[in-house]
Amino acid sequence: MAHLGRKLPIDPCKCEHVSLSMPSSRRMNECRPVPIRYVEPVFRPPSEADSLILPVTDGCSWNQCRFCEMYTAPQKKFRARDEAEVLGSIRWAAQVQGERVRRVFLADGDALVLPTHRLLAILTAIGEQLPGVQRVSSYCLPRNLRRKSVAELAELQAAGLKLVYVGAESGDDTVLERVGKGESFASTREALDKLAAAGIRRSVMILNGLGGPVFTQQHAEQSARLANATQPEYLATLVVSFPQGEARFRAGFPDWQPLDQQGLFREMEQFISALELQRTIFRSDHASNWLMLKGTLGKDKARLLAEVRQAIADPARAALRPEWARGL
Ligand SMILES: C[S@@+](CC[C@H](N)C(=O)[O-])C[C@H]1O[C@@H](n2cnc3c(N)ncnc32)[C@H](O)[C@@H]1O
Numbered sequence: 001m002a003h004l005g006r007k008l009p010i011d012p013c014k015c016e017h018v019s020l021s022m023p024s025s026r027r028m029n030e031c032r033p034v035p036i037r038y039v040e041p042v043f044r045p046p047s048e049a050d051s052l053i054l055p056v057t058d059g060c061s062w063n064q065c066r067f068c069e070m071y072t073a074p075q076k077k078f079r080a081r082d083e084a085e086v087l088g089s090i091r092w093a094a095q096v097q098g099e100r101v102r103r104v105f106l107a108d109g110d111a112l113v114l115p116t117h118r119l120l121a122i123l124t125a126i127g128e129q130l131p132g133v134q135r136v137s138s139y140c141l142p143r144n145l146r147r148k149s150v151a152e153l154a155e156l157q158a159a160g161l162k163l164v165y166v167g168a169e170s171g172d173d174t175v176l177e178r179v180g181k182g183e184s185f186a187s188t189r190e191a192l193d194k195l196a197a198a199g200i201r202r203s204v205m206i207l208n209g210l211g212g213p214v215f216t217q218q219h220a221e222q223s224a225r226l227a228n229a230t231q232p233e234y235l236a237t238l239v240v241s242f243p244q245g246e247a248r249f250r251a252g253f254p255d256w257q258p259l260d261q262q263g264l265f266r267e268m269e270q271f272i273s274a275l276e277l278q279r280t281i282f283r284s285d286h287a288s289n290w291l292m293l294k295g296t297l298g299k300d301k302a303r304l305l306a307e308v309r310q311a312i313a314d315p316a317r318a319a320l321r322p323e324w325a326r327g328l
């Protein structure tokens, strides 16, 4: 996962409390510009490298997935940011970058946990202050949408939210339970279907190797079943990896073993073989992957499978990422 190492000056907003019942333009006028305050580490998808990263929350409201240590540092404890600060940051970005901002990524780990009215105020302010913005995106947990209707999501879409990144991780309920995701095939499917109905594009992440050797087959098959059932616009695979050690993960999944390189490739072969997608941009080019795959499914399925099979048969001749270049 890409990490923004940039530090910016901290200047908390001194705004008075502003009422949510005020129109957003009026609320905007109540806020003075305030430089965007990043609490490190900050993560964003690789495809948001050129986006303005706008924190609207800190940390992750769930923070219990045992494979994920992205928001476990004390300074990343979950909190929703004060609305006045966020609106002040938008005003500051407008002054500094103005129409040059084309894309905005709402950080942190699950910005869509904010109530719809808070998100609408943020999206409206972005629309008003940053007229060059064509796309706003964020991470999204299925549970973030439990209390949001399709009509509310459609309002968010109309206000600028065009894409969300959903960490499905697996379609297999046993694997999801072992890793503490707090979601299931059904809950993830429901969220992805709601997003589709609202016209919000979905980028779904699946973790290669998450079930270890014991669950590899069902992880591959059920993850493909989830993708087939929901037909996401984008699908990405990452290799599960533990830069800070496996202890936290093993606490909930004691019999887990990592898949070796061949095991990871075989799981990818099973996964791609089982995919029946009509028009999904597929990527396994994140830095955690050995094998980089890119294509559009279904039209590139045969080519992608051939590339995986080539890597299984003769890894020495496959275009693999060297170990030193791998990472989260
Ligand atoms: C910053 S997280 C935010 C995603 C969002 N909270 C969600 O769960 O949908 C983005 C993604 O990083 C990936 N990730 C987290 N921990 C990982 C690990 N140890 N190895 C590989 N990928 C990991 C997961 O796919 C996760 O969904």
Ligand code: SF4
Binding pocket: 060, 061, 062, 063, 064, 065, 068, 069, 070, 071, 109, 110, 141, 167
């Ligand atoms: S994967 Fe997503 S939901 Fe799970 S702890 Fe990490 S950020 Fe939170």
